[in-house]
Amino acid sequence: MAKAATTTxxxxxxxRASTSTKKNGKSAGNLEFTQEQDTQAYRDMLLIRRFExxxxxxYGMGLIxxxxxxxxxxxxxxxxxxMALKDGDQVITGYRDHGHMLACGMDPKGVLAELTGRRGGxxxxxxxxxxxxxxxxxxxxxxxxxxAQVSLGTGLGFANRYRKTDNVSLTxxxxxxxxxxxxxxxxxxxxxxxxxxxxxxxxxxxxxxxSIERASSTTDxxxxxxxxxxxxxxxxxxxxxxVKAAGERAVAVCREGKGPYxxxxxxxxxxxxxxxxxxxxxxxxxxxxxxxxxDPIEQVRQRLLEKGWASEDDLKAIDKxxxxxxxxxxxxxxxxxxxxxxxxxxxxxxx
Numbered sequence: 001m002a003k004a005a006t007t008t009x010x011x012x013x014x015x016r017a018s019t020s021t022k023k024n025g026k027s028a029g030n031l032e033f034t035q036e037q038d039t040q041a042y043r044d045m046l047l048i049r050r051f052e053x054x055x056x057x058x059y060g061m062g063l064i065x066x067x068x069x070x071x072x073x074x075x076x077x078x079x080x081x082x083m084a085l086k087d088g089d090q091v092i093t094g095y096r097d098h099g100h101m102l103a104c105g106m107d108p109k110g111v112l113a114e115l116t117g118r119r120g121g122x123x124x125x126x127x128x129x130x131x132x133x134x135x136x137x138x139x140x141x142x143x144x145x146x147x148a149q150v151s152l153g154t155g156l157g158f159a160n161r162y163r164k165t166d167n168v169s170l171t172x173x174x175x176x177x178x179x180x181x182x183x184x185x186x187x188x189x190x191x192x193x194x195x196x197x198x199x200x201x202x203x204x205x206x207x208x209x210x211s212i213e214r215a216s217s218t219t220d221x222x223x224x225x226x227x228x229x230x231x232x233x234x235x236x237x238x239x240x241x242x243v244k245a246a247g248e249r250a251v252a253v254c255r256e257g258k259g260p261y262x263x264x265x266x267x268x269x270x271x272x273x274x275x276x277x278x279x280x281x282x283x284x285x286x287x288x289x290x291x292x293x294x295d296p297i298e299q300v301r302q303r304l305l306e307k308g309w310a311s312e313d314d315l316k317a318i319d320k321x322x323x324x325x326x327x328x329x330x331x332x333x334x335x336x337x338x339x340x341x342x343x344x345x346x347x348x349x350x351x
Contacts, residue, residue, distance in 0.1 A: 031241040035309040037083070041240045042300045043318055044082075045075035048099040049297060050319075050326045051108055055098065055115060059275045063334060064115045066128045067144070071099035073270040076296035077202055078103035080243025081170060084251050088165065092140040092153040093172035095130040096202075096269075100172065104137040108329040118336035125339040126347070147173060147180030150199070154186040157195035157259065168196045168254045176207025178221050184228075187260070191228040196254035198247070199225070199262045202237070204269045209281045222264040230260055237265030238294045268294070 033041065052070045059068050071078075074096075082103045093100045101111050106122065114121025114132050122132040130144040140156065143149040153171025160167045177183065178201050190197050201221045205212055212219050222232035231253070236242040243265065250261040268290045272279035279287075304310040310318075 031239075031245055033241055033244075033303075035304075035307070038300055038304055038309060039318075041076075041079055041083070042297065042304060042315075043322065044079045044103060045240065045297045045300065046319060046322050047108070047325065048075045048079070048102050050322050051102060051112070051329070052098060054326045054330055055112065056271070056275065058112075058116070058330065058333070064129070065117065066130075067095065068115070068129045068275045069096040069273065070269070070271045070275070071096055073290070073296075074202060074204060074237065074265075074267045075099060076240040076243055077200070077237045077265045077267055078172075080240040081198075081200065081247045083240075083244045084247030085168070085170070088138065088167040089251075090138045090140060090153075090156045090160075090167065090169045091172070092149045092156060092169065093142065094146065094149055094174060094177060095142070095144050096174070097130065097132070097142045101132060101134070101137075101139060101142075104134065104139045106132075106134050106137050106139060108325055109332045112329040112333040113336050116333040116336075117338060118333060119339050120332065120336040124343060126343060147177040147182055149173065150177070150180070150183045150186045153199075154190050154195060154197055157190060157197035157254075158193065160196050161193065166196070166255045168198060168251050168259070170198050170200060172200045172202055174207060175201060175203040175205070175212050175221060176210075176215065178203075178224060179207075179216060183224075187225050187228045187230060190260040191225070191230050194257055195259055196257070197260040198250045198254060199230075199260060201262065201264045202267055203264055204267050206269075206273065206281065208273045209277065209279075211281070220264070222262055225260075225262045230262055232262030232264065234264045234266055237267030238290075238296045239299060240296060 048071060052072045055068060056070055058064050078099050091100055091104055098111060102108060110120060110122045111132065114123055114125060114127060115129055117125040119125055122134060130142055132142045133140060141149065150171055150173050153169050156169035160169065203221055207215055222234045225232050233246060235246040246263055250263055253259060253261050270287055270291060301315060
C-alpha cells in the first residue's frame, strides 16, 4: 500500500510493496478500469457505506442489540475481490461481515432484518450481526470467534478439491486473527494438499484497540506463510483496482491447483472496533487524514468525474438510489415480525 503507508505509519520495519511493481515474480496486472467497472465499483462500495451508516444509526437508537462491527473504510477490499470471482466460489469471514454479505449479493433487507432480530433475516432473526449465511450466494458466515473461520475456509477449499471443481475459497480474517494458532495449522494443511484457498488478511492496523506494532513481532503479514512456502503479497486495500488485480492473480494460482495464496490488504476502518469502542487509542487527525487522502469511494468518484464518465448529477442520482435501497431495508427491518418463540427449538441438536 504505497500511499497510505507513508503518510500515517511510522514503523521502519514495515515495508509496503506497490501493486504497480512485480511481487513474487508476478506482474501487477492491469489496474485500469472501464467505465462500467468503475461505475459498478462505485455503486457497490457506496451501498456498503450507506448500509453501515444506517446500521450505526439504528444501533444508536436501540434497534440493534448485541455486538455490531462496521466496515466503513474497508469497502474496496470485498468489492475488488468479488470482481475476481466466478459463480460457485465461496466466501467466509469473521465478525466485521456486513460488507462481505452485500458484496456477495445478499439482500440488504435480509441482512438488516437479521441485525434487528426479525423473522425475515438471513438466520431468521436468531444470529444477529456476526452469524448470517447464504447457501445461494455461497457465503458461509459471519463468525464471532477470532480466527475460527480460517479453518472452516480451509475446509471449503478441501471440499472443492475433493469434488474436483475449480472453485476457490476466499477466507478473510484480520490482523489480530493473524496471530491465532489455528491460522498456521490451516496454512500447513492447505499447502500440504495445495488447496484452492485465498487467505485475505484485512489489515486495518488495529486489533480491537491494539496497534499492529504492539501485537505482532513482524508486521508484514504477507510473509506469514513463508515457512509453509505459501506466496503472499501486500496490496493497497484502499484502491479497488489494486485489489481486483491482486485477487485475479491469487485466484488464478488456486484454480491451477497451485494454492493456497495470501493477500494482505492494507486498509483502514474509520469507526471503532465495534459500536461500543470510542477509539481513543488513535488520533482524530489520523482518521481524518485517511478519509481525506485515501478514501476508497472518493478515489473512484474522482476518476469518474475526471474521465468524464459521470457528472455530479449522475453521482447524486446513484447516491439517491442507494439511500432509497437502504431506507427501504431499514423500514423492512423495523416492521417485519419477530421470530415466533418456537424458533428457540429449531436448528439445534438436543442430547
